[in-house]
Amino acid sequence: MSGRTYAESLVFTGGGTGGHFFPAVALAEGLRARWGGPIWFVGARRGIEARLLPASPWPHELLDVEGFAGRSPLRAARAAWKLARAWRTLVARWRRERPAAVIGTGGYGAAPALMAAQALGIPFFLHESNAAPGLLVKALAKRAAGVWCGMPEGAAALPGARCLVAGTPVREAFLRDFRPVAQLAPPFRLLVLGGSGGARAVNEAVMEAAPALLDRFPDWDILHQTGPAQHEALSARPRHPRHRLAPFLEFMDTQMEAASLVLTRSGASTCAELMASGRPALMVPLPGSAGDHQVANARAMEAGGRARVLLQGPDLARDLAAAAAPLMADPRALASLARPEANRAVDICLDDLAARTGIGLH
Numbered sequence: 001m002s003g004r005t006y007a008e009s010l011v012f013t014g015g016g017t018g019g020h021f022f023p024a025v026a027l028a029e030g031l032r033a034r035w036g037g038p039i040w041f042v043g044a045r046r047g048i049e050a051r052l053l054p055a056s057p058w059p060h061e062l063l064d065v066e067g068f069a070g071r072s073p074l075r076a077a078r079a080a081w082k083l084a085r086a087w088r089t090l091v092a093r094w095r096r097e098r099p100a101a102v103i104g105t106g107g108y109g110a111a112p113a114l115m116a117a118q119a120l121g122i123p124f125f126l127h128e129s130n131a132a133p134g135l136l137v138k139a140l141a142k143r144a145a146g147v148w149c150g151m152p153e154g155a156a157a158l159p160g161a162r163c164l165v166a167g168t169p170v171r172e173a174f175l176r177d178f179r180p181v182a183q184l185a186p187p188f189r190l191l192v193l194g195g196s197g198g199a200r201a202v203n204e205a206v207m208e209a210a211p212a213l214l215d216r217f218p219d220w221d222i223l224h225q226t227g228p229a230q231h232e233a234l235s236a237r238p239r240h241p242r243h244r245l246a247p248f249l250e251f252m253d254t255q256m257e258a259a260s261l262v263l264t265r266s267g268a269s270t271c272a273e274l275m276a277s278g279r280p281a282l283m284v285p286l287p288g289s290a291g292d293h294q295v296a297n298a299r300a301m302e303a304g305g306r307a308r309v310l311l312q313g314p315d316l317a318r319d320l321a322a323a324a325a326p327l328m329a330d331p332r333a334l335a336s337l338a339r340p341e342a343n344r345a346v347d348i349c350l351d352d353l354a355a356r357t358g359i360g361l362h
């Protein structure tokens, strides 16, 4: 994509996980409908974006960078060196081809572009989905032209920044009416999600609990997203004939629409998509996520009457079967946990972008 120029473009940067990449896709899709100028993506060569951007319509650049969190000193030093090299490359290019603004949705892949924008005085915006902001957002928030937060707790954790509570943007496939849960007919579907990378503990627990649950509830089947890394090993194991596995689900909106109940981790994008599609959830937050934000996300869903929360303990398979059984026993009663709410985050963020930069959007 190096034949195209960054000049006057809006650059989206974010990734590593889907939770950091898909909000950028959602904002870019919304922007495309309201602006005729060039749009770019900048991400990491080893993030989820490296798999998804080549098949997308977006011009993009993938940088050789890696994360710092939890690394040994040696690997952290290598990550710092790669970050500096990617930053220098972008600064050199953007001096000649100056973008109009840069929008970062977090993750290590967003660091070089956001830091390059800061160095060159290009206005930049941040989106933080979680209740507890990530490292990069904390480091850059005060210098950002605007910080768009998924939750009020995120804004409260960033004093001195120009925060706006906008919600978490969802892709345009989620900006529509969904068939109400109460209208679904047998076979009812339990959709198991582990976030963009899959969830090892949830996978193990579901493999163990599924046979008895499916025998007990003959009206149900299970579609289980394992994550690409664990798919092959899990596929080789015996399982119930109504238990299907998939490494990654491409059309998450239609998969959610077909589900009567979603058993899931509580990453911010998944929460936003469950709200938009009005699907009831049994949430098993990732233990030990930064600032315990997955527990905060799940509790917020529960407080909104949209989910039950199950904290991961030593016998997750047993706990999960005990929590799922009463929900599966009465699928129509699940409708009381289904509270669809239209997602307006894309427009809220883009209106702020227009107001703060003067970029004309229709």
Ligand SMILES: CC(=O)N[C@H]1[C@@H](OP(=O)(O)OP(=O)(O)OC[C@H]2O[C@@H](n3ccc(=O)[nH]c3=O)[C@H](O)[C@@H]2O)O[C@H](CO)[C@@H](O)[C@@H]1O
Pocket: 017, 018, 019, 020, 022, 106, 129, 130, 193, 194, 195, 196, 197, 225, 247, 248, 249, 250, 252, 266, 267, 268, 269, 270, 271, 273, 286, 289, 293, 294
């Ligand atoms: C382990 C980890 O670090 N998780 C974090 C990561 O979440 P992670 O990327 O796992 O989770 P999220 O739930 O936020 O987002 C997942 C996204 O991937 C999509 N998807 C997922 C699976 C699939 O098969 N197909 C598909 O399209 C979902 O529809 C959703 O848009 O970023 C989130 C947002 O900062 C955080 O809240 C999570 O704590």
